[in-house]
Amino acid sequence: MIYFIAAGTGAVQRTVQDKEREIISVYDFLTTAQKDAVINDDYSTVTRAQITTAINNCLTAATGAVWWPPGTYRVTTITHPDKVIFHRGSGREETIIQGTSAAVMNMAYGTGLSQGTTFQDMAIRGDGAVSSEGTNIALDIDNVGTNLVRVQCTHAGTGIAARSLIGSNWHSVLAYGEDYGFRGLPSAAPHGGTESLMYECAVYYITCSTKDGNTGTGTGFKVDGSFEFAGNTFVNLSSEYVGNGIVLDGDDANDTGNTFIQPWVERVNPAGKAYDDNMP
Numbered sequence: 501m502i503y504f505i506a507a508g509t510g511a512v513q514r515t516v517q518d519k520e521r522e523i524i525s526v527y528d529f530l531t532t533a534q535k536d537a538v539i540n541d542d543y544s545t546v547t548r549a550q551i552t553t554a555i556n557n558c559l560t561a562a563t564g565a566v567w568w569p570p571g572t573y574r575v576t577t578i579t580h581p582d583k584v585i586f587h588r589g590s591g592r593e594e595t596i597i598q599g600t601s602a603a604v605m606n607m608a609y610g611t612g613l614s615q616g617t618t619f620q621d622m623a624i625r626g627d628g629a630v631s632s633e634g635t636n637i638a639l640d641i642d643n644v645g646t647n648l649v650r651v652q653c654t655h656a657g658t659g660i661a662a663r664s665l666i667g668s669n670w671h672s673v674l675a676y677g678e679d680y681g682f683r684g685l686p687s688a689a690p691h692g693g694t695e696s697l698m699y700e701c702a703v704y705y706i707t708c709s710t711k712d713g714n715t716g717t718g719t720g721f722k723v724d725g726s727f728e729f730a731g732n733t734f735v736n737l738s739s740e741y742v743g744n745g746i747v748l749d750g751d752d753a754n755d756t757g758n759t760f761i762q763p764w765v766e767r768v769n770p771a772g773k774a775y776d777d778n779m780p
Contacts, residue, residue, distance in 0.1 A: 525567040529558040538571035548574050548600065559585060568622060570594040577601035580643075582613045589622030592652045592674075598625040603640035604656070609664060615645035626656025626677070633678035633711040637661045648673050658683050659708070668701040677718070681708025681739065684723040684750060697728035707738040714767045719744040726751065729758065729779065738764040744772040752779040 527535055534554060537546035552575040558566060559581050568589040577599050589595030597604060605624050607614065619639075628634030637660075638653035644666040652674040653659040659675030660682045675681035686696040710718025720739030723729045727750035737760060739745040745765035752758070765774045 523565045523567055524558060524562050525569060526555060526558050526573070527569050529554040529561075535571075538573055541572040541574075543574055548576050552576050552578065568595045568597075572596045572598060575599045575604065577603055577606055579606045579608055580614060580617065582608070584614055584616045585618075587617070587619045587622065589620065591621050592623045592650060595622040596625060597622065598655070599636070599638075600627045601636065603637045603661075605639050607639070607641040607643040607646050609642045614643055615666075616647070617643075617645070618647040618649065619651050620649040621651075623652040623654065625652075625654055628655035628678070633657065633676070635678065638677070641665060644668075652676075661685050662698055663696050665698040665701055667699075668703075670701070670703045670706060672704070673706040675706065675708045676710070678711045679718050680722050681710060681718075681720045681742075682706070682722070683719075684727040684729060686724055686726040696726065697730075698723075698732055699728065700731040702733050702735075703737065704735045705738075706734070706736075707740075708742075709740060710742050712743065713741040714743065714769045714772070716769065717743040717772070719747050720765075721746045723748045723750040723779075725749045728752075731758065733759045733761070734763065735761045736764065740765065741767040742772070743769040744776070745774045746776070747773055748777045748779050750779055 530538065534546050534550060537543050551573055555575060555578055562585050565586040565588060568587060570590045575597060604626055624638045626634035626636045626638045634655050635657045637658045638656040639660045642663040644664055646665065646668055648670040650672045654676040657678045658680040659677040662684050684698055708720035710716060710720060712718055720742040721737065729750040730752055745768050768774045
């Protein structure tokens with residue numbers, strides 16, 4: 501048995517295995533062939549289903565942080581378990597999760613135990629090809645308190661779809677899609693369709709854009725009707741080269757209002773809307 505003891509007064513002896521298990525790596529659940537496929541982006545002998553199963557096994561076993569080493573993880577869809585996980589990647593060009601199903605990363609509601617889950621330093625890509633957008637949702641959030649730090653959600657029909665967000669913190673986010681960069685959607689869940697909201701969130705430096713640019717009809721940042729949108733602060737929300745810039749059609753719950761500090765909207769379709777606030 502090999503033991504480990506940290507430097508410093510009061511440190512206790514632990515096994516190396518116990519120490520190493522503090523942070524789980526996705527690589528810990530990949531076979532050699534699967535790991536090679538992820539590193540080299542060569543899926544000639546490895547399937548998306550196999551990678552998806554390995555990742556789901558990893559997230560099921562996780563008790564805190566999950567390390568995503570560099571690579572392209574080609575999956576179908578990942579349904580996040582109902583618990584808090586800190587996902588740390590190697591960078592937005594180094595750790596890439598790319599999926600083909602309706603949603604690549606599905607933050608399902610469950611019982612809300614995953615509140616506080618964070619994604620950092622990674623890219624989540626939809627079913628689009630390398631140089632094009634797609635038809636699905638890169639990151640589909642139907643849960644409260646999902647945090648994003650230096651995350652790109654691209655190559656999709658919608659970069660980020662949100663159905664329930666409370667107290668989330670986002671920093672340095674890119675949301676880019678065929679039709680929408682960011683879209684706040686009403687949903688049948690959670691609570692039987694009575695709660696679809698983005699409430700008391702802080703968003704710093706988010707760029708929202710669409711494929712067709714200012715010749716198309718896509719919307720950079722859109723809040724649909726019946727989506728409660730209140731008490732949020734946006735600092736440097738950029739929506740440029742789009743059909744429409746910022747369109748707010750939801751409900752301003754309790755008339756508490758939202759704050760936009762230094763928004764940047766430009767290169768909008770002449771027939772589109774730069775900023776349109778239809779909330780009551």
